[in-house]
Amino acid sequence: MSPVTVWANGNQSSSLILNTLKKDRVMEHTSKKINALWGNIFARADGTQTDTTADILLRCILFQKLSRRELKKVAHIIYERSYPAGEYLFEKDQPGAAMFIIKKGLVKIVVPTQSGDEVELAALDRDSFVGELALLDDSPRSASAKAVEDTEAVAFFREDLNNLLNTNPEIASKIFKELAVIVGRRLKTTNEQLYRNNEKP
Amino acid sequence: MISDETDISQKRLRRIIYVGTAVLASIAGIWIIWRLHSLFLPFIIGALAAFICSPIVDFARHKGLPRGIGIFILFGVFFLTVFLIVTQISNILPDERDKLVLKTRLYYKIHEKYRDLMGLDSPDAKGNIIYTIIGKDIYTAIGTLDKFIVLNNDEQALFIQYSKGYNDKPPIPEKYYRYFEENLKESNKKPEDIIIIEDQPGTDKTDDRQKESMLSSILDVIELWIVMPFVFLFLLIDDGEIKRYFIGMIPNRYFEVSLTVLNNINRAIGNYLRGTTLECSLVGLSFIALFAVIGFEFKWALLIGIIAGIANAIPLFGPAFALVMGFFYAIIIEDINSILPFMNAGNLFIGVIVCVILVRVLDDAVFQPFIIGNAVHLHPLAVIIGIIGGSTLFGFAGLLLTIPSIVVLREFFTTLFRQLKAYNII
Numbered sequence: 060m061s062p063v064t065v066w067a068n069g070n071q072s073s074s075l076i077l078n079t080l081k082k083d084r085v086m087e088h089t090s091k092k093i094n095a096l097w098g099n100i101f102a103r104a105d106g107t108q109t110d111t112t113a114d115i116l117l118r119c120i121l122f123q124k125l126s127r128r129e130l131k132k133v134a135h136i137i138y139e140r141s142y143p144a145g146e147y148l149f150e151k152d153q154p155g156a157a158m159f160i161i162k163k164g165l166v167k168i169v170v171p172t173q174s175g176d177e178v179e180l181a182a183l184d185r186d187s188f189v190g191e192l193a194l195l196d197d198s199p200r201s202a203s204a205k206a207v208e209d210t211e212a213v214a215f216f217r218e219d220l221n222n223l224l225n226t227n228p229e230i231a232s233k234i235f236k237e238l239a240v241i242v243g244r245r246l247k248t249t250n251e252q253l254y255r256n257n258e259k260p
Numbered sequence: 261m262i263s264d265e266t267d268i269s270q271k272r273l274r275r276i277i278y279v280g281t282a283v284l285a286s287i288a289g290i291w292i293i294w295r296l297h298s299l300f301l302p303f304i305i306g307a308l309a310a311f312i313c314s315p316i317v318d319f320a321r322h323k324g325l326p327r328g329i330g331i332f333i334l335f336g337v338f339f340l341t342v343f344l345i346v347t348q349i350s351n352i353l354p355d356e357r358d359k360l361v362l363k364t365r366l367y368y369k370i371h372e373k374y375r376d377l378m379g380l381d382s383p384d385a386k387g388n389i390i391y392t393i394i395g396k397d398i399y400t401a402i403g404t405l406d407k408f409i410v411l412n413n414d415e416q417a418l419f420i421q422y423s424k425g426y427n428d429k430p431p432i433p434e435k436y437y438r439y440f441e442e443n444l445k446e447s448n449k450k451p452e453d454i455i456i457i458e459d460q461p462g463t464d465k466t467d468d469r470q471k472e473s474m475l476s477s478i479l480d481v482i483e484l485w486i487v488m489p490f491v492f493l494f495l496l497i498d499d500g501e502i503k504r505y506f507i508g509m510i511p512n513r514y515f516e517v518s519l520t521v522l523n524n525i526n527r528a529i530g531n532y533l534r535g536t537t538l539e540c541s542l543v544g545l546s547f548i549a550l551f552a553v554i555g556f557e558f559k560w561a562l563l564i565g566i567i568a569g570i571a572n573a574i575p576l577f578g579p580a581f582a583l584v585m586g587f588f589y590a591i592i593i594e595d596i597n598s599i600l601p602f603m604n605a606g607n608l609f610i611g612v613i614v615c616v617i618l619v620r621v622l623d624d625a626v627f628q629p630f631i632i633g634n635a636v637h638l639h640p641l642a643v644i645i646g647i648i649g650g651s652t653l654f655g656f657a658g659l660l661l662t663i664p665s666i667v668v669l670r671e672f673f674t675t676l677f678r679q680l681k682a683y684n685i686i
Contacts, residue, residue: 136500138507138515146512153683156516197520214515218523226321 110162112137115213118186119160120241124233132227133234136219142206148189151203155193157214161185164210170202177203194220194238299487301657306491308664312533313338317496331496339489345566352563357422357429361436363409364419365592368439370409371446373591374402416444416454517683521675528671533664535631536573542627544569546619547582554611555598560589572623574663575643579616579623586612638666 112134116122122130138157142148148159151171159166165184169177180202183189189204194217223231313334320330354362375381378395379388387395411419418426419440425431432440441451503522510518548565552558564585572578590609598604603611638646643663650662680686 138504138519140512140515142512148512149516150684153516154520154679156520216519216523218519222318226318228322 112139112213115160115162115186119188121158121188121191121234121237124237125230129227129230129233132230133215133223136216136223138214138216140212140214142210142212144206144208144210146206148204148206148210148212149200151201152199154197155190155200155217156197157216158188158191158194159204159212159214160188162211162213164206164212165208166204166210166212167207168202169205177205182207191238191241193217194234298484301660302485302488303491304657304661306488307495308533309338309488310492310495311530312537313492314496315530315534327499328497331493334496335489335493338492349563349566352559355429356418357427357432360411360415360419360422361432362592363411363415364436364440364443366588367406367409367411367443369591370402370405371443374398410447411440411443413454416440416449420451420454514685517679517685521672521679524675524679525668525672528675529668532667532671536664539623539627539631540569540572540578542631543572543578543619543623546622547578547615550615550618551582551586551612553599554615555596555600555603555608556586556589564589574647574659575638575640577647579620582619583612583616586616638663638670642666 113130116130116133122133148166161183163185165182166189167179168181169179171177220231220234316334317327317330321327378391379385422429423432423437444450507518544565547568548561551561551564564582568578568582571581587609590612593605593608596603596605596608646662646666647659650658
């Protein structure tokens, strides 16, 4: 089982994956795979100009189906946050409440080990997003997100998305649909990886 | 080395500036709050009204109505309703003449009922067994009540003036004048003993004074309550901007927990306040309907129902108010017009008791479980201590807002501690 499974299945699989992570070589190999996976799924077009919140949202796959007018409505319920290097966006096992889109800086997805170290699962930079499963429920985070540089991020709160269902159901349903696509795609990738790993002698 | 020392002194200076600013801001804040404390009640009522009404704006948005138009319509409808209710109540409320008549009738009828109950119908009667056992205790209790309803010397003089027609009001009916005379006998007085100071002809000083004082009190009320619609409107327009501003100041470590706590509290308090508003409305409507059915004059059923409904926000106060006012009505009324054939003036007070019990049962068995649920149930002792403490400290505002405040604080701390634990902060 790879760390990707942790990401896909949440807390249930975290003990299993921690055992796997003890094997350094496997971990390194898998970590690279995950980086590649994240990179592939969340690859962005380069944009260098100063962005409005709507611009940042537009480059995030979750919001790409929204019109400019709809994006402005979503931008209205977004929280802007700044994290100095070393600070956590969220920590493992805490209940998830918000998704974060990185506006500037670098964030690493890490899992604390029993020895007190941290195992890096992925590195995310500008326009990547993290913690999107918190938009579905408040189950505990399966890993921590740590700013390794001074980072600016925008946070999208689950309950604001739920409120959107009441006030602007078209917008909310588009976001939920994209979220379902992402989760489905990730599950598919995980299954393929599992299948490939099992096929190896 | 020099750089380190500079850093330390800069840090110290920064700390002094921060602390100094915080102290100054706190003093200024306390001073402003103290100076504006009279605006608290309208401010809080406006904020609560906006909070309670915000789902209606969301619903309008859901139905495709732009937010601005939704707020505008809600604002119009809300204040038109408040205006209509206030106008209706002020029309129903008794004026000076009606108050004198009501007091006279109540005093007379209470004493009449007492005599009937105790077997003291004639001057020679020695009273029945009830009189022997508890007669004196009841008389003492009536004596206490009398202090509130007996006419003082000025009121007696006014009653005599009104009995002949005064201030463009019709004369008081003969029957009530007879009650007045009977009441005077209780204090061994006669109408002739009462000194009436007539206003000088050609001058309407009393009238002018009354009008001036009324105008001044209306202006005072407007000055005080004008803030309420503005608070209502701006909080609805705000659409979470204030919340976002304060969330922006919260350290990153507490960001998610703050959002969650605020959201949970918002939901719990919103459910409680909206549920209570709906429950109070239903209780009020039930009283209006039932009292009208048993034979109350509709305007009195309406007045008692509205006030009992509002008072129901304080647990048990609504039914208690309806019971007391219903009893007073049943005591003074001499002729009723009920759609129920078996109801008459004599058994109206039984009808009042049945109505109050029925509304209590409806409230306990239907309204509360289905509307509010048990999420914000308060212990009766907490309710009583809260009401007494709140009204002692803050008067009417305390009486009205203590229970919602207790619920808000309880929900706040319960949610806060639960979430702080979930986020491993405590």
